[in-house]
Amino acid sequence: MRRAGGRSRPGGFCSSLGPVSFSYPILPQGHLLGIEGLEAPQIQALLDLAESYALLNRQGKTQRDLLKGRTLINLFFEDSTRTRTSFELAGKRLGADVINMSVATSSVNKGETLLDTAATLNAMNTDILVVRHAQSGAPALLAQKVQAAVINAGDGTHEHPTQALLDALTIRRRKGDLRNLVVAICGDIAHSRVARSNIHCLNAMGAEVRLIAPPTLLPAEIGRLGVRIFQDMRRGLAGADVVMMLRLQRERMAGGLVPSAREFFRFYGLDREKLSYAKPDAIVMHPGPMNRGIEIDSAIADDPARSVIGEQVEMGVALRMAVLDVLARGLRRNA
Amino acid sequence: MRPLLIENARLLDPASGLDAPGALLIEEGRIASLSGAPAGEAERFDAGGACLAPGLIDLRAALGEPGHEHRETIASAAAAAAAGGITTLCALPDSEPPIDDPALVQFLARKGEATGSLTILPYAAATKGLKGAEITEYGLLREAGAIAFTDGSRAIASARCMRLALSYARAFGTFIVQHPEEPTLAAGGVATEGELATRMGLPGIPLAAEAIMVARDIALARLTGGHVHFSRLSTAAALELVRRAKAEGLAVTADTAPPYFDLNETAIGEYRTYAKLSPPLRPEEERRAVLAALADGTIDCVVSDHRPCDADDKRLPFVQAEPGGAGLATLLAVTLAQVHNGSLPLLHALALLTCRPAALLGLDAGRLAPGLPADLVLFDLERAWQVKAGQLPGKAQNSPFDGRALEGRVIATFKRGRRVFPP
Numbered sequence: 001m002r003r004a005g006g007r008s009r010p011g012g013f014c015s016s017l018g019p020v021s022f023s024y025p026i027l028p029q030g031h032l033l034g035i036e037g038l039e040a041p042q043i044q045a046l047l048d049l050a051e052s053y054a055l056l057n058r059q060g061k062t063q064r065d066l067l068k069g070r071t072l073i074n075l076f077f078e079d080s081t082r083t084r085t086s087f088e089l090a091g092k093r094l095g096a097d098v099i100n101m102s103v104a105t106s107s108v109n110k111g112e113t114l115l116d117t118a119a120t121l122n123a124m125n126t127d128i129l130v131v132r133h134a135q136s137g138a139p140a141l142l143a144q145k146v147q148a149a150v151i152n153a154g155d156g157t158h159e160h161p162t163q164a165l166l167d168a169l170t171i172r173r174r175k176g177d178l179r180n181l182v183v184a185i186c187g188d189i190a191h192s193r194v195a196r197s198n199i200h201c202l203n204a205m206g207a208e209v210r211l212i213a214p215p216t217l218l219p220a221e222i223g224r225l226g227v228r229i230f231q232d233m234r235r236g237l238a239g240a241d242v243v244m245m246l247r248l249q250r251e252r253m254a255g256g257l258v259p260s261a262r263e264f265f266r267f268y269g270l271d272r273e274k275l276s277y278a279k280p281d282a283i284v285m286h287p288g289p290m291n292r293g294i295e296i297d298s299a300i301a302d303d304p305a306r307s308v309i310g311e312q313v314e315m316g317v318a319l320r321m322a323v324l325d326v327l328a329r330g331l332r333r334n335a
Numbered sequence: 336m337r338p339l340l341i342e343n344a345r346l347l348d349p350a351s352g353l354d355a356p357g358a359l360l361i362e363e364g365r366i367a368s369l370s371g372a373p374a375g376e377a378e379r380f381d382a383g384g385a386c387l388a389p390g391l392i393d394l395r396a397a398l399g400e401p402g403h404e405h406r407e408t409i410a411s412a413a414a415a416a417a418a419g420g421i422t423t424l425c426a427l428p429d430s431e432p433p434i435d436d437p438a439l440v441q442f443l444a445r446k447g448e449a450t451g452s453l454t455i456l457p458y459a460a461a462t463k464g465l466k467g468a469e470i471t472e473y474g475l476l477r478e479a480g481a482i483a484f485t486d487g488s489r490a491i492a493s494a495r496c497m498r499l500a501l502s503y504a505r506a507f508g509t510f511i512v513q514h515p516e517e518p519t520l521a522a523g524g525v526a527t528e529g530e531l532a533t534r535m536g537l538p539g540i541p542l543a544a545e546a547i548m549v550a551r552d553i554a555l556a557r558l559t560g561g562h563v564h565f566s567r568l569s570t571a572a573a574l575e576l577v578r579r580a581k582a583e584g585l586a587v588t589a590d591t592a593p594p595y596f597d598l599n600e601t602a603i604g605e606y607r608t609y610a611k612l613s614p615p616l617r618p619e620e621e622r623r624a625v626l627a628a629l630a631d632g633t634i635d636c637v638v639s640d641h642r643p644c645d646a647d648d649k650r651l652p653f654v655q656a657e658p659g660g661a662g663l664a665t666l667l668a669v670t671l672a673q674v675h676n677g678s679l680p681l682l683h684a685l686a687l688l689t690c691r692p693a694a695l696l697g698l699d700a701g702r703l704a705p706g707l708p709a710d711l712v713l714f715d716l717e718r719a720w721q722v723k724a725g726q727l728p729g730k731a732q733n734s735p736f737d738g739r740a741l742e743g744r745v746i747a748t749f750k751r752g753r754r755v756f757p758p
Contacts, residue, residue: 036534115650135652136536137606156654158536193536220539221530 026326031143031150034159035200043204046322047169053325054169054318057093063321067096067328070127074100075117076153077133082288082313083153083163087130090320094328096128114138118145127331128324131155136193149327157191157219163287164197166319168205170312171242174283179206184236184278186212187246187268187295190219190257194287195246199225212236214268216257217248233267233274240278244285245270248295261294271297275306283308338362338373339752344382344713348389348703349686359387361709364751368705380754382713385746388685389701390422390710391667392692394590395512395566395638397487397659398455399731400446401439402431407643407730409443413450415663415729417756420712420745421639423700424453424663428460429487435460435471437479444480452748452755454710456482456696461500461511467492470500477507482696483564485512488613488642488658490548492518497552501561508697510562510586513552515573516614520544525654527615531600537653540615546572553580553587562586564695567640569595569617571624578633588695589633592640593669594660594735596625602735608649608656609724610735612640615658626678629687635695637687639666643731661731665722667714669736671743674716681716709752718744 026045035043056063072091074084084100091098103113114133121129122145129148131139136156143150154160168178175181183202189195189211199222202209209227211218223229230236237243248264258264270284284296284306292298301307342358346369353369360367360377367373393416399407416424426443428434434443440457447455459481463469473484484504491497491513500511521540526532528539549565553576556563568574568589580587594602594612599619602610610616617625628634642659649656670688673679693701700707724737748756 114652133652135654137654138652140606141650141652156536156652157538196534196536219533220528220541222533224530225534 025330027330030327030330032161032323032327033140033143033150033152035161035164035197035204036159038200038204040204040206043165043168043201046165046319046326047172049325050165050169050315050319050322051173053321054315057314057318062093064093064095066325067091067094070096070328070331071125072096072098072128072130072324073121073126074098074130075103075121075132076101077103077138078154080132080154083132086313086316087153087320089317090324093317094321094324096324114142115145118142121146121148128327149331151323151327154193156193157196158193159197160193161197162316162320162323163194164201165323166312166316167198167244167285167287168201169315169319170285170308171283173311173315174308175241178202181207181241182210182239183207183242183244184210184212184240185244185246186233186236186270188217188248188252189213189222189246190217191249191252192246198244199227210236210240212268214258217252234277237274237277240282242283242285243270243275243278245296247287247289248291265294269293269295269297270300272299275300282306285309285312287312336363336752338367338375338377339380340373340377341380341382341387341711341713343384344387345384346703347386347682347685349682350690350702350704352682353703354682359703359711361749361752364709364753366703366705366707366709369703385713385715387711387713389689389703390712390748390750391420391688392423392696392698392701393421393639393641393663393666394425394636394692394695395427395592396424396641396663397427397429397643399643400430403643406645406648409446409455410450411730412641412643412663413447413453414758415661415727415731417452417748417750417758418728418745419664420667420714420748421663422453422710422712422748422750423456423698425456425458425482425696427487428458428485429465429489433460433465434458435463435465437472437475440476440479440481451753452750456480458483458485458487458512460484461486461491462496465489467496470496470503473503473507473509477509483509483512485566486514488514490514490516490518494551494555498555498559501555501559501563505559505561510564512564512566513548515545515548515565515568516540517544517547520547525611525615525658526603527600527617529600529618531603535603535606542570542572542617542621545570545614546576549573549576553577553585556580556585556587560586562588565589566638567592567595567614568628568634569614569625570621574624574628574633578628578631581633588635590636590638591625591629591634592638592662593666594640596622596629597669597672598622598735603653606653608651608653609660609733609737611653611656611658612660612735613658626673629673630679630683634687636692637666637670639663641731644733649733659733660735661727661729661733663729664727665734665736665741667712667745668720668741668743669739671716672741675742709749711749712745713747714743714745716743718742720744
């Protein structure tokens with residue numbers, strides 16, 4: 001037990017409930033809309049469960065009875081091959097019927113569609129709804145209107161909770177414990193839901209969170225979320241255990257938030273020289289897709305000694321299986 | 336029409352400071368006396384000890400008509416206004432089409448007359464098509480009945496255009512109402528920039544966007560000698576600028592709306608789109624600054640800032656939802672909340688809703704004085720009620736105060752001596 005009453009009991013492989021049993025609802029709201037508001041024991045329990053799924057996945061075993069007869073819909077209002085595929089695989093490995101709905105063209109990407117869609121999904125008796133949307137709060141709005149359990153797969157610049165959880169899982173596997181680790185998040189914090197979810201998650205788990213970005217890419221009052229802010233990347237990386245790079249979208253250059261790609265790479269791109277300021281065993285993470293040569297040098301992204309980017313993807317499936325498992329147990333309707 | 340004697344009332348006239356039990360006599364739609372009994376026989380109305388005050392004058396309301404009748408018609412707005420004790424209302428010009436032509440001004444005023452319960456004083460657009468480039472025909476529009484000039488919820492962004500508007504308005508004894516928000520800083524923003532917006536992942540508008548526009552326009556008022564009125568001030572910095580401009584003797588006036596002294600930004604938590612307003616709700620310290628400015632006279636009037644939206648406008652992700660709140664039915668009661676909590680004296684609060692907007696507009700109204708039209712509101716200062724979206728009078732139900740418990744309820748509203756609420 002890391003905290004009193006906190007960690008779920010590893011209960012061996014219970015045939016009907018999946019690999020780990022637990023005696024209380026981990027997500028009592030019945031949805032996963034964000035990390036903000038989750039407590040360390042909840043996160044710990046999800047990571048423990050995901051850990052066991054990671055093991056099963058590596059052994060090539062599946063749990064196809066767990067979500068048998070359940071319908072999982074991937075509702076993506078924004079393109080994302082990576083996250084959608086990860087949820088699809090997670091759902092299928094647990095035996096769910098997975099349907100992908102892409103509504104990713106701007107002409108139909110309207111709010112009216114959102115609630116009309118909610119009505120349709122209710123009529124189809126959807127059990128779990130995975131939502132990605134360009135607007136902050138859209139999954140929360142859907143959660144009010146649908147009977148399904150809703151998983152936020154990224155909303156605007158608000159949150160991307162499963163990404164933060166899979167990042168925490170990846171870090172935990174490499175570093176053992178998140179407590180007191182120094183994690184530096186670098187790049188476009190202002191437009192990053194990944195950064196926000198990671199800040200909440202890492203803080204809840206007791207890590208020290210640093211942000212490294214030019215002021216134009218930092219959101220207002222971000223310091224109040226319990227982070228230390230650095231403008232100088234070398235100082236920010238000094239002594240870091242984990243370096244988390246964020247994607248810089250090219251539109252940000254057009255918007256004048258940074259003057260050019262070459263200037264950004266020079267001061268905020270991760271290369272060997274800057275990485276040398278971090279701890280010698282520091283790991284490098286990226287939520288993908290990467291802009292090589294803008295925020296990260298290929299030599300680092302592809303260095304198996306430092307980069308855990310591939311493992312993040314692997315953990316993504318396991319973590320999402322854990323989330324689906326937890327939410328499926330809370331579903332009222334029997335399959 | 337027989338004379339009407341409203342007796343057993345607590346007469347409240349903020350202009351004269353009158354706060355005393357008494358009776359008010361109405362003859363031919365006008366206030367005849369505050370003391371004497373009628374010469375002949377009169378109809379009697381027992382006020383039951385409730386407060387009788389001048390009907391409210393709302394300096395700022397958007398109407399759904401013309402252009403958005405699905406949100407609200409003038410008839411439904413008039414019903415909501417009557418239920419809120421409002422007898423005169425200044426209508427914003429940012430409708431479809433925008434009110435930038437004398438015929439449209441006359442149309443709106445006539446529509447108000449037709450309700451029988453509400454005087455509509457139309458603003459005309461300050462610039463053609465509300466585009467912020469060329470000023471409209473202030474002279475002809477004034478002749479048609481335009482009360483003043485504004486581009487509504489759009490700021491007049493060009494300093495040159497604002498300079499011309501303020502200068503030219505002087506020739507016709509009118510003023511320019513500015514939306515106090517620097518548009519390039521505010522572009523895309525839906526909440527006040529800060530910790531809450533950052534946590535919610537919402538694009539923010541910095542507080543400074545208000546002070547920057549107010550500072551610029553105060554300088555232009557000084558340059559031109561024109562009169563600028565800032566509508567819905569909600570930040571401490573901008574209010575301090577107005578305070579100093581008034582001390583300097585410049586023709587600068589200001590209003591605010593109930594959400595900015597009754598709510599703070601936490602009302603948008605969980606993406607509550609009914610609390611999405613323009614300007615956005617502010618942090619608590621700004622709300623306190625608004626209250627201080629109401630108390631010390633920096634703010635001249637409290638306006639409803641009514642803006643009707645229907646469910647389809649609001650049941651959207653926060654960024655996509657329309658800004659604006661229904662405000663007619665709650666204007667008096669939310670303002671009275673500041674009387675009940677001791678922030679404002681009763682007559683001071685009522686002055687912000689009656690004689691002070693009347694003075695600003697140059698209206699012979701907003702007072703309990705013999706000879707004035709008998710536009711009156713009778714309200715129970717203590718009666719408790721709860722705001723419930725869906726059960727408000729009128730069509731627009733998008734109240735940012737949904738669920739708010741209030742004390743102070745309108746019992747009756749009189750327009751030119753005729754009771755128009757309850758209908």
